[in-house]
Amino acid sequence: MIIVMSRRATEPQVQAVVDRVREIGLRPEVSRGEDRSVVGVIGGNAYAYREAFSHLPAIQEIVQITKPFKLASREFQPHNTVVDVAGVPIGGEELVVMAGPCSVEGEEMLLETARFVASQGARILRGGAFKPRTSPYSFQGLGEAGLRMLATAREETGLRVVSEVIAPADVELLVGYVDMLQVGTRNMQNYALLQEVGRTGKPVLLKRGMSSTIEEWLLAAEYVLSQGNRDVVLCERGIRTFEQATRFTLDLNAVPLVRELSHLPVVVDPSQGTGRWSLVKPMSLAAVMAGANGLIVEVHPKPDEALSDGGQSLDFDTFRRLMQDLVRLTEATAGQPA
């Protein structure tokens, strides 16, 4: 942490800062520039003590110089983490496609979708049983009945299953049915939930909060990791910006940047990130070239009968063409830009 004094700071004011640093057991290092003085504060987790300086006079700014996340950082672990989802590795050579309906709406449609996406090369089935909906009057999901349908589909197709959990009390229930727990964008800072999924042995798909910085996202991962669960897959799904022509702004910059900062695998959700099915294919291909380890895509046999998010779901035919293009692309490029 660095404390920048204002240009007009007097010597006693600088000294007061130095004294405070020593009081809290840290080491001060004063640097006197032409313009102003700067006090370096040395010691473990110094930034946690920033409040101790917040009301001292003649301080212009307090600058944090170390990243607040540890277990999630590449400085902590240089090699890539590969998360094992019941035998399907995410973060290795293979591009992993997760696909399925936004919500589980019934057994028949789910099985039909599962069979189809499996036949095209998807490895993991997605489908929401508990849905966090903006309006209390919208369809809220089938709950445990939906989980049972997902389990049936897994049995029949060999696909692994990922589904969202929205309350700490439901974690145990989900663990009995799915291979990976999804924490959605609206719950990325639901710390009670993060700690609960951190206590399980299940891989966690952690979606980025729609208004979360990359640092906050990695700190959310840190909540899970620090409970002992090291199997976190990050998922970029679009951030909220002033642009309303797309539902969100899919931030593909985040993909290569997070791979620099962290060892955790990153996947991309082009369905949520754009909100328009016609943009899903180009943005999927773009995500792969940006360095994504996988994709999570909404697919529905009849998107215009979907109970949620039909407008961003692919129908079977479009999904088939997406998978063909992905195969062509990954063969040609060996999958990764780096």
Place this chain on the structure above:
Amino acid sequence: MIIVMSRRATEPQVQAVVDRVREIGLRPEVSRGEDRSVVGVIGGNAYAYREAFSHLPAIQEIVQITKPFKLASREFQPHNTVVDVAGVPIGGEELVVMAGPCSVEGEEMLLETARFVASQGARILRGGAFKPRTSPYSFQGLGEAGLRMLATAREETGLRVVSEVIAPADVELLVGYVDMLQVGTRNMQNYALLQEVGRTGKPVLLKRGMSSTIEEWLLAAEYVLSQGNRDVVLCERGIRTFEQATRFTLDLNAVPLVRELSHLPVVVDPSQGTGRWSLVKPMSLAAVMAGANGLIVEVHPKPDEALSDGGQSLDFDTFRRLMQDLVRLTEATAGQPA
């Protein structure tokens, strides 16, 4: 709901939309402009069916024309709601000030603060016992011990008490200690939590999500209201924008606008909303003139020893001057601009 056809839509394409409207039991009304056709869709909650049109060809846009919130809307209830917090009315003539430390850090500091803010005219004591912190390594609050200290402070000073709840499982515990349950910005779309607080008889202080639109905020209120709990106080606390000179951008526009759209009372948090104690007084006074029914302000006996958010907390002397200015202002203006 209105479905805008593209300029090049053929007659059969328009007809397909009309047929679909009828299929789902709604009433179509076609309007043929010079440029393009538009299909009005008439019937209760038509927008809920928008997915049914999402993959039909030659549709340019689907426009929602009714607000999705009901119980929270002024159309539904024209007169102002006054929320009774154990005898303190929010939403009436009086400007209600809630004050106290960001976190409950110990009994002595809490009592000292409570006595002081009560002596200056505050009516409600704030203080976090369960803290949603961005980093898992930050102070997470004293939990139930903190709640007991709040109860003691209430007993001694007569102040009412508001405190944040961050998990559905804790709601019952909080209900035993506090007069108003706070749902924080990071949990505004934690629907399991909203439903749980909606089932209690306690007033709810619902902070705006830092990236939530006003519509989403009112829909979050709708979650609480639709469970039968009509005592919701909205709290504007700053939104996330590109501007980083302040911690958040306190959106005072939202105050008069929400009062147009809704009958619920609105209070403002200038401490969270700016992140800088030196801005708290001007923004508090501004909030009152914008039409706020109350303020929630962080106060700490020694802000630079605070365990959280010291940089935005007022010390006693500054709080005293704020209260003096508020009294002078409300006397001069009778409190409300309208």
Place this chain on the structure above:
Amino acid sequence: MIIVMSRRATEPQVQAVVDRVREIGLRPEVSRGEDRSVVGVIGGNAYAYREAFSHLPAIQEIVQITKPFKLASREFQPHNTVVDVAGVPIGGEELVVMAGPCSVEGEEMLLETARFVASQGARILRGGAFKPRTSPYSFQGLGEAGLRMLATAREETGLRVVSEVIAPADVELLVGYVDMLQVGTRNMQNYALLQEVGRTGKPVLLKRGMSSTIEEWLLAAEYVLSQGNRDVVLCERGIRTFEQATRFTLDLNAVPLVRELSHLPVVVDPSQGTGRWSLVKPMSLAAVMAGANGLIVEVHPKPDEALSDGGQSLDFDTFRRLMQDLVRLTEATAGQPA
């Protein structure tokens, strides 16, 4: 400037940074923390040399520690600047109200408006003759004819006149007609224009760019000031955020913050900042309590016949009530919260 090395930086990598600092004539100061080393770079305008380090290995971050604006800063000039607009002082004791139509649409309507706003206490007439419109098909203003009407209105009413200039080539023309040149939000980073207005002796009303940080805004002022023109009035007019319920998000936080950082006066435009006439009065009163030195308000005799921005213009009756409330407020509070 401070250069933060990565945790894994080797001694030769740190040394390479130190050598580079010396090469470019600045003074390095190395601080070795527990976790990582940090190199302070001392010397005038060090941050301008940051590119010199951008490709050296093992650097984690480069942190700027001095503000890049000088002439605009309160560190440079501690006392408030009062800008004299042909005898009307902005930045002193008096709250200055500027009012008038969005666009000058004709002489009659302009004179009628000017007479009315003068009778209510406004001191400066606003009105656009050159309009920067988002669409090339919208009304673009009356040009010089509009300026002549403004001059006539000034003559008749004694009001001073402010009008927007949108091209460097028009500056000389405007100077012949107006008392203050307005640079609009879309041109805040039109540096050719800023330099041109900086070369005149006219006061400049510098609106904040709708996506400009406070730092960029003060740097835009610096362009004008550094040309020798010290008469800059800053105008907060709303920033672009995700919230679309209001046209922009009026950032009142910026008012007290800019008054801390700078000696220049600050006024607020609640018409542009909200885009809704019903919000203009509460936000005007709020702006005054936040510390604004003045207001600029759109007024139109018949807002629903306006050629631009009628939806955010006050009619005469509403403007009268606003002025009454402002008088009551400034009398009661002596105008300023500080």
Place this chain on the structure above:
Amino acid sequence: MIIVMSRRATEPQVQAVVDRVREIGLRPEVSRGEDRSVVGVIGGNAYAYREAFSHLPAIQEIVQITKPFKLASREFQPHNTVVDVAGVPIGGEELVVMAGPCSVEGEEMLLETARFVASQGARILRGGAFKPRTSPYSFQGLGEAGLRMLATAREETGLRVVSEVIAPADVELLVGYVDMLQVGTRNMQNYALLQEVGRTGKPVLLKRGMSSTIEEWLLAAEYVLSQGNRDVVLCERGIRTFEQATRFTLDLNAVPLVRELSHLPVVVDPSQGTGRWSLVKPMSLAAVMAGANGLIVEVHPKPDEALSDGGQSLDFDTFRRLMQDLVRLTEATAGQPA
């Protein structure tokens, strides 16, 4: 345009809206829903008259249903525009790479860069002679001397040349030296400049304003097109969001979406869009898969000696590897996802 009445609108209030529609020569069409009435307004450019309704009582909302851009829209021109930049076509089969230094800093470095990028397959040389810098104390470019160096480099290498123009008065000068005029992000709504470049016969590279919606961007193109210049190339270069880990958020969503809405070619600037050279390669490849017709990339022989933007410039070696990957990618995929 559609006018949504409030639920409590009376019959005379609806009638007042209908009368106003007729007064201004448009055709009303009233639709009475269960909940509220809606008045469709039919006729050319109806939305331009929205102000006429802004102060009528009992209107809830006015909804625009036609896009305000015409010449730029795909509805107007279904086939792709191919812009001919002195023989180099942008918008056709070929992926066009523009490369060069952020600023022209001297003849030697420019020639060295031009020769290198040409040898690797770039077709157009970029380089700023007039630089719009946030601070008046930063390097502002070499002006006409820089343009002469660009012309020399063109002569020697056969590369075409693109350079930014920042003032209407400079357009004629630039036209004498360059093959394509660049309008930068800070000038996207500098309408005097747009009109001036629209009057030339030179192709225009129109960068997206950093806070401009896609609609505003296409309307800026409309300013150029409506002056008779049909050779506009759009350039996505990152938007301003809350995320500060990258300099801007490169919005690749915009690429396929603009190609749906418009017939104009779209290129991407991954240097400006990310602000970090290490992200340029993955984001370039991603941009191609998203459907970009070209790339504009900053390259510098010694990025850490650059006078501007060194941190986002590629050195020669990295640029070579980028071009190799681009060739491999475009061969494998035939360049376009669609």
